[in-house]
Amino acid sequence: MQKKLYKSSRDKKLAGVCGGIAGYLNIDSTVIRLIWVIISLAYGTGIIAYIICALIMPDKPEWMETEEDEN
8 A cells, every 4th residue: 555645633733743753754743843853944945845734644543543453
């Protein structure tokens, strides 16, 4: 089955973008959040990118969330 990128509904602070990316890459969401903050502070584009991702990335379907919890 092909992996797809979704916003996380369980691992989120604002919109679930970083949690979704971390789930897709199978790494800790804190690492993604730290990288995102550093990019935002250094280049200033991270905030705009986050807003765009929050609007474009689809929410993870509920049936996928419960299926992962069982495994």
